[in-house]
Amino acid sequence: MISMQQISKQFGDLVVLKDINLEVEKGKVVVVIGPSGSGKTTLLRCLNILEKPESGSITIDQQTIDFSRKVSKKEILSFRKQSGMVFQTYNLFPHFTALENVMEGPVTVQGVNKAKAREKAGSLLSKVGLSEKLDVYPYQLSGGQQQRVGIARAMAIDPKVMLFDEPTSALDPELVGEVLLVMKQLAEEGRTMVVVTHEMKFAREVADEVIFMDNGVIIESGKPDELFSRPKEQRTKEFLNLINQ
Numbered sequence: 001m002i003s004m005q006q007i008s009k010q011f012g013d014l015v016v017l018k019d020i021n022l023e024v025e026k027g028k029v030v031v032v033i034g035p036s037g038s039g040k041t042t043l044l045r046c047l048n049i050l051e052k053p054e055s056g057s058i059t060i061d062q063q064t065i066d067f068s069r070k071v072s073k074k075e076i077l078s079f080r081k082q083s084g085m086v087f088q089t090y091n092l093f094p095h096f097t098a099l100e101n102v103m104e105g106p107v108t109v110q111g112v113n114k115a116k117a118r119e120k121a122g123s124l125l126s127k128v129g130l131s132e133k134l135d136v137y138p139y140q141l142s143g144g145q146q147q148r149v150g151i152a153r154a155m156a157i158d159p160k161v162m163l164f165d166e167p168t169s170a171l172d173p174e175l176v177g178e179v180l181l182v183m184k185q186l187a188e189e190g191r192t193m194v195v196v197t198h199e200m201k202f203a204r205e206v207a208d209e210v211i212f213m214d215n216g217v218i219i220e221s222g223k224p225d226e227l228f229s230r231p232k233e234q235r236t237k238e239f240l241n242l243i244n245q
Contacts, residue, residue, distance in 0.1 A: 001026040001192050002047070002161060007056035007067075009042055016042045017053070018216045024161075024209075027190040031203040031224075034213035035239060040196040043213070044165050047194065048083040049076045061160050081109065083161040084154030088169050090146040092138040098125060098149045099134040105157045117156075124152040128182050144175030151182055162186060164195040200243065204228060212236045 002024035009017040016039050024030050032040045045051040047058065049065070057066045060082045065071055092101050102121035106112035112120075125134055128148040138146055147167055154162060164183065168176040180202050187193060187206045197203065203210050204224045211221040212233075220233045231237045 001028075001061060002194070003057075003059040004043075004047070005057045005059075007043075007046055007053045007058065009039075009046055009051060009053045016216050017046065020056070020216075020218060022211070022218070024192060024194060026192055028208040029187045029191075029193045029195065029206055030209045030211060031207040032194065032196045032211045032213060033198070033200070033203060033239075034219075038213040039216040040213050041165050044085070044163050044194060044196050047161075047163055048080050048085055050080075050085075052076075081157060082159060083163050084157055084159035085163040085165065086147070086150050086154050086167045088166045090138065090143070090150045090170075092146055092149060092153075094138050097135050097137055098130060098141070098152075101138070101149055102152045102156050105153060110157060121152070121156060124155055125149070127155075128152050129178070142175060143171045144178045147171065147179045148182055151179070151186075155186075160192065162191055162193045164193065164197070166196050166198065168197065168199060198243075200228070212239065214239070 004020055004022040007017055007020040020043060032043065034040050042051055046053050053067045055067055057064055063079055063082060065075060065079055093104065096104065099118065099121050102124055103117040106117040106120065107114055122134055125131060128151055130145060130148055133141060133145060141149065168179050171179065180199060184206055207224050209221055210224050210227045212219050212227065214235055220227060220231060220236045228240065231240060
């Protein structure tokens with residue numbers, strides 16, 4: 001479903017990703033953990049080409065982009081439609097209601113007629129527990145509710161892959177659970193997901209595979225029980241010991 005082959009990315013002289021290789025099977029949940037500045041978010045942004053790698057290739061489903069050649073804007077836009085991304089900050093349109101925010105992608109990107117998009121948006125908002133908030137504006141919603149609108153919006157384009165970039169990091173602690181619950185439900189439905197998070201309990205319970213990154217490389221990966229209980233690499237052990245203090 002997802003394949004990253006020798007992906008490298010740098011900003012000026014700073015190398016952020018170094019020859020990353022990653023495989024994600026259809027219907028699996030991969031959680032990426034690691035210290036700040038390790039390259040986790042850049043990896044995720046490269047997956048839907050919000051950041052363009054310097055080299056390597058990325059495949060989602062049957063579509064591949066090889067960054068050793070010039071890539072057109074049309075290719076990037078087509079490739080990006082395969083993934084729905086949920087950001088750290090909610091990035092909702094403040095002048096749109098929750099319903100209008102979720103409708104926007106299907107209408108403007110996919111050309112879906114407004115009546116059909118409205119029906120689908122209402123269904124998705126109900127799915128994330130916001131059926132009574134359709135006509136409410138972002139400023140009237142809590143952070144957790146806004147993030148759930150963001151998840152519904154990402155799902156609205158029927159992506160093959162869902163990408164989550166620390167979706168609970170901007171939330172007050174008491175609001176984190178409601179967002180993680182929606183993400184668990186998506187995982188149980190068999191959606192292919194790549195999640196960057198500091199929520200280790202979520203990683204233990206939901207992930208099929210956990211990846212630990214540091215300094216732009218994948219240090220170690222494995223099933224949650226193995227990686228959290230019996231890490232093989234010293235750097236992984238140091239990181240887990242630090243966060244468990």
